[in-house]
Amino acid sequence: MRGLKFxxxxxxxxxxxxxxxxxxxxxxxxxxxxxxxxxxxxxIPVPPLPHVDWSFNGPFGTFDRASAQRGFLIYxxxxxxxxxxxxxxxxNLEGIGLSEDxxxxxxxxxxxxxxxxxxxxxxxRPGRPSDHFKAPFPxxxxxxxxxxxxxxxxxxxxxxxxxxxxxxxxxxxTGYADPPPGxxxxxxxxxxxxxxxxxxxxxxxxxEGSVQYTDGVKPTLDQEAKDVVTFLTWAANxxxxxxxxxxxxxxxxxxxxTGVTYAVKRRVWSDxx
Amino acid sequence: MVGLHKSEFKNPVINxxxxxxPVFTMMQKEYGSFPTPKNxxxxxxxxxxxxxxxxxxxxTGVFLAMNYAPNSAIAFDSVEHxxxxxxxxxxxxxxHMNGASMxxxxxxxxxxxxxYYGSYKTPRxxxxxxxVVILLLMMATAFMGYVLPWxxxxxxxxxxxxxxFSAIPLVGKSIVTWLWGGFxxxxxxxxxxxxxxxxxxxxxxxxxxxxxxxLHITGSNNPLGIEVKSPQDTIPFHPYYTIKDSVGICVFFIxxxxxxxxxxxxxxxxxxxxxxxPLQTPAEIVPEWYFLPFYxxxxxxxxxxxxxxxxxxxxxxxxxxxxxxxxxxRSARFRPIYRQLFWLLVVSVFALGAVGAHRPQGIWVVIxxxxxxxxxxxxxxxxxxxxxxxxxxxxxxxISRPVLGGGPMPGGSTAKPMEKA
Numbered sequence: 001m002r003g004l005k006f007x008x009x010x011x012x013x014x015x016x017x018x019x020x021x022x023x024x025x026x027x028x029x030x031x032x033x034x035x036x037x038x039x040x041x042x043x044i045p046v047p048p049l050p051h052v053d054w055s056f057n058g059p060f061g062t063f064d065r066a067s068a069q070r071g072f073l074i075y076x077x078x079x080x081x082x083x084x085x086x087x088x089x090x091x092n093l094e095g096i097g098l099s100e101d102x103x104x105x106x107x108x109x110x111x112x113x114x115x116x117x118x119x120x121x122x123x124x125r126p127g128r129p130s131d132h133f134k135a136p137f138p139x140x141x142x143x144x145x146x147x148x149x150x151x152x153x154x155x156x157x158x159x160x161x162x163x164x165x166x167x168x169x170x171x172x173x174t175g176y177a178d179p180p181p182g183x184x185x186x187x188x189x190x191x192x193x194x195x196x197x198x199x200x201x202x203x204x205x206x207x208e209g210s211v212q213y214t215d216g217v218k219p220t221l222d223q224e225a226k227d228v229v230t231f232l233t234w235a236a237n238x239x240x241x242x243x244x245x246x247x248x249x250x251x252x253x254x255x256x257x258t259g260v261t262y263a264v265k266r267r268v269w270s271d272x273x
Numbered sequence: 274m275v276g277l278h279k280s281e282f283k284n285p286v287i288n289x290x291x292x293x294x295p296v297f298t299m300m301q302k303e304y305g306s307f308p309t310p311k312n313x314x315x316x317x318x319x320x321x322x323x324x325x326x327x328x329x330x331x332x333t334g335v336f337l338a339m340n341y342a343p344n345s346a347i348a349f350d351s352v353e354h355x356x357x358x359x360x361x362x363x364x365x366x367x368x369h370m371n372g373a374s375m376x377x378x379x380x381x382x383x384x385x386x387x388x389y390y391g392s393y394k395t396p397r398x399x400x401x402x403x404x405v406v407i408l409l410l411m412m413a414t415a416f417m418g419y420v421l422p423w424x425x426x427x428x429x430x431x432x433x434x435x436x437x438f439s440a441i442p443l444v445g446k447s448i449v450t451w452l453w454g455g456f457x458x459x460x461x462x463x464x465x466x467x468x469x470x471x472x473x474x475x476x477x478x479x480x481x482x483x484x485x486x487x488l489h490i491t492g493s494n495n496p497l498g499i500e501v502k503s504p505q506d507t508i509p510f511h512p513y514y515t516i517k518d519s520v521g522i523c524v525f526f527i528x529x530x531x532x533x534x535x536x537x538x539x540x541x542x543x544x545x546x547x548x549x550x551p552l553q554t555p556a557e558i559v560p561e562w563y564f565l566p567f568y569x570x571x572x573x574x575x576x577x578x579x580x581x582x583x584x585x586x587x588x589x590x591x592x593x594x595x596x597x598x599x600x601x602x603r604s605a606r607f608r609p610i611y612r613q614l615f616w617l618l619v620v621s622v623f624a625l626g627a628v629g630a631h632r633p634q635g636i637w638v639v640i641x642x643x644x645x646x647x648x649x650x651x652x653x654x655x656x657x658x659x660x661x662x663x664x665x666x667x668x669x670x671x672i673s674r675p676v677l678g679g680g681p682m683p684g685g686s687t688a689k690p691m692e693k694a
Contacts, residue, residue: 243537
């Protein structure tokens with residue numbers, strides 16, 4: 001049931017924000033008279049999301065390849081221990097600037113089901129670029145059993161599936177904190193400033209130095225969070241660069257066409273006036 | 274009538290066909306020389322825009338259906354397959370998805386234009402009613418289309434909306450089971466919704482054809498709301514309105530392109546990127562934006578059956594509107610009180626939209642009930658009475674006079690106070 005926490009997101013946050021002022025006021029009054037009550041995390045407001053200046057923002061935005069590659073490294077070493085990315089193929093990784101050989105090597109580092117042998121026994125083979133990302137667990141039950149009952153959601157389109165998108169993911173990854181005094185946490189849950197209800201089953205996944213970058217970038221928590229969110233945003237929107245570039249051309253053409261059409265219209269109508 | 278048509282086309286091939294099946298003559302008559310009031314403003318673009326939008330939806334939809342799998346086990350994945358693996362699949366899907374929103378924007382503007390200029394009044398009642406039928410068909414189509422990606426909002430939206438039918442006394446529960454093809458929304462539901470989602474657009478095409486036939490019998494209304502009196506009042510549809518509609522179509526595509534290429538999920542709910550899970554209800558189930566006003570009416574009534582009746586009633590009043598509005602004057606330009614009440618109606622519909630997007634608590638309940646009350650008051654009480662009480666402004670003598678500026682006005686009052694259409 002704790003897996004619910006992963007999915008029931010946006011509106012609970014809005015409701016908390018809407019009801020909080022009243023709750024805060026009544027809390028203040030109670031505090032003056034009686035000793036501190038146990039505070040429910042649901043009464044603590046969720047602050048507005050931070051606005052990160054992403055490389056992919058705006059109509060001309062592109063994915064910072066180096067950041068996305070570092071993000072993939074984090075996915076490989078940290079996220080993929082619990083989170084699947086079922087919609088992606090290894091070949092897709094060429095989209096963040098990895099070479100064909102690098103992709104082949106990454107794919108070959110995992111064993112995937114390879115059909116059956118001559119005796120009809122299931123066999124495994126090294127992965128190929130045409131294989132889907134290998135999931136950490138064979139099924140939801142196994143994932144829950146390994147994660148205290150919580151189900152780590154698939155990360156293929158996670159960026160699209162959360163209100164606030166990349167800013168929200170960044171806020172969660174950097175929003176872990178000690179619970180405020182007087183707050184009672186459910187067992188196995190972790191306090192997060194930005195998570196609706198503030199109790200998240202996932203322990204803080206990234207700390208300073210969680211991964212070793214090979215390109216000399218310092219792996220601070222902020223840097224790691226930005227890198228992995230850049231990767232996740234690319235994973236959810238691999239078409240984004242092509243989409244925006246096409247869009248600029250299409251709209252320029254349409255504006256031109258509108259101008260010409262309007263001029264023709266004025267000309268055609270001029271004999272009426 | 275039997276006999277060959279006397280075709281006037283010079284081209285021998287066209288002439289040969291036209292003699293045996295005069296479609297070219299018909300096109301020439303209905304879209305070429307068709308006499309059209311000369312005073313349309315740009316709000317008269319929206320009928321043509323709706324037509325273009327319908328074609329766009331069918332064209333993109335056909336290609337989506339080639340790659341989509343209507344099976345609850347793989348529907349979600351097949352949509353992602355379209356987005357990732359199908360050549361230009363993302364463009365086709367985002368165009369279809371945002372095309373649906375654009376379709377409702379266009380049709381709602383078209384509808385409110387009709388309300389403002391009295392386009393529903395005699396002799397255009399049937400034309401208007403066919404339009405309401407198209408709106409209903411569009412709503413059904415859009416609802417079933419939204420179910421197809423099989424995300425959380427698809428699944429739970431389908432559950433909530435189909436459950437509305439359980440409010441029908443006695444047979445309600447059986448009807449819901451029959452709609453579902455089972456005892457919950459599931460694979461059979463998805464299969465039939467896909468089938469109907471593919472079918473209904475072609476039914477819409479059929480009713481649109483009737484809508485246009487009816488239009489070409491009565492002729493178009495116009496911003497003055499007065500009838501065409503002489504050939505001076507009209508211009509041929511082509512080239513004047515073909516080119517004017519083209520301007521609107523270009524602007525339409527700019528807006529659509531801005532959405533598709535730069536904000537493709539602007540109207541989408543993030544929850545629908547989570548695969549459907551029957552064991553997990555989303556924190557809040559919100560329909561697509563174009564249903565929000567109706568959803569607000571549904572929730573403003575504290576009784577389930579009452580809410581459902583009111584929601585469908587909101588469309589039903591449009592169907593009988595030609596007989597509710599007793600004023601013989603069409604255009605709101607000449608109805609000072611109606612013009613203000615029209616904008617009040619617009620405000621209340623927008624308010625209902627906002628109410629539908631929020632939890633039914635606190636101030637939203639009050640706003641929702643007041644706006645619902647006004648919506649029905651406007652159509653059922655105010656319009657029947659207003660037509661008898663309101664003093665309309667004098668109507669112009671003809672369309673051509675105000676458009677051309679006219680010569681010196683003849684002495685005395687030539688403007689009739691009111692026109693019995």
